[in-house]
Amino acid sequence: MRTRDTDKEQLVITKAIEQIVQDGFQGFSMNKLAKACNISVATLYIYYKDKDDLIKKLGAEIGHNFFTYTMKDFSPKMPFAEGLWIQWKNRSAFAMEYPMEVACFEVIKHSPHAESIFAESTHMQDFKESMKQFVTNARNNNELVPLSLEVFWSVAYGPLYILLNFHREGKSMGGIPFILTNEIVKEAFDTVIKSLTP
C-alpha cells in the first residue's frame, strides 16, 4: 500500500525538468528519473501512469505557472504601449527566474503532447482570450497598425525572445559576450512600439 507525498512530488518535477532539458524525451526514462530522485520506480509510478502522463502533467504545470506570471498587473483594457511593456517585463522576468522551466516548456511545446496540454488548460484559454482582447482593443483605439497575426507576434515579441536567447547563451552574434540589461530591453521595446504605432 502506497500513498503520495507532496515534497517528493516537487523533487520529481524539478529533476524531470532537468533531465528533459539535458537529454530530450528520447533520453528520458522513468528509471533514470527515479534514480536521480533517490526514490524507487514504484514510488514514481504512484504519481504518474507512465512517461507520457508525466510529460503532460509537467507541461500543464509549467504552462499554468507561466500564464499566471504573465498576467500579473496586466489587463487587456490597458493602453497598448503600457500593456505590452508589462508583457515584456513579466515574460523576461519569468525567463530569468525559471530558465530550466522555459527550456523544458520549449521541448514540450514542439512535441506531440502540446496539443492536448493546451486544449485541457483553462489558464491557456484565459491567457489567449486576454491577449486577443488586448490586441482587439489596441486596434479599435487606433494604437496599433493592422498586421497579420504572425507578423504582429513576431514584431511585438520576437525581439524580446531573441534578446533572452542571447542572454541565456551569454553571447550574441559571432560569440560577442552579452548580458541583457533593463536599458537594452527598453531600447528594443521603444523600437518595437515605434514600428507598431500608426
Next chain:
Amino acid sequence: MDNTNQFFIFKTDIEELCPNCEVYKALNKHAGVQQWSIDTDDVDRVLRIESGKLSSEEIISIVNSLGHECQELN
C-alpha cells in the same frame, strides 16, 4: 488526488495491451480495481493499480492466473 488512495505497483511481462486481452478484460471488470494502467513502453512493463480493497497478493494471483508474471516493486 488525496492521500487515501492506495497504489500498487508491479513489474510484469505484459508486452502488449488491447481491449481483447485477458488482463485488460479482467482488470476492467474487477469491482475492487478503481483504476489501473500498464506502461508497456517501460522495460519493467509496470502495472499500476489503484484499489481500496485488494491486497498485493490478490492482485499478483489474478495476473498470474492469466498467464503473466507479476512481482511487486518496492
